Amino acid sequence: MPQHIDLCSAAEIAPGNAIKVETGDLVLAVFNVDGEYYVTDDLCTHGPGSLSEGYIDGDVVECNFHNGQFNIKTGEVVMPPCMVPIKTYKTVVENGRVVIEVE
Ligand code: FES
DSSP states (O other), X not given: OXXXXXXXXXXXXXXXXXXEEEETXXXXXXXXXXXXXXXXXXXXXXXSOBGGGSEEETTXXXXXXXXXXXXXXXXXXXXXXXXXXXXXXXXXXXXXXXXXXXX
């Protein structure tokens, strides 16, 4: 059964912004892309960069450490030096709360 984890209020994150949420063992970046919510791991796959503190342009986030880029929706690398995709989580909004589903 997938587990639902409540992360934050959707209203906390303005469009084009992200926040960092820590829950259990997870450190996550929660993004609002034009009113749609997406969740990825916060820690860049390339090093110590925090993606919730990165620069967001549409559905791309640029790491503030070495300027690598990921697609927020798919986790795919858009720009090196990152090589490994960022993990993404199935995300829903329930009663105004951003919730992820994990196995
Ligand atoms: S730590 Fe993110 S691009 Fe290097």
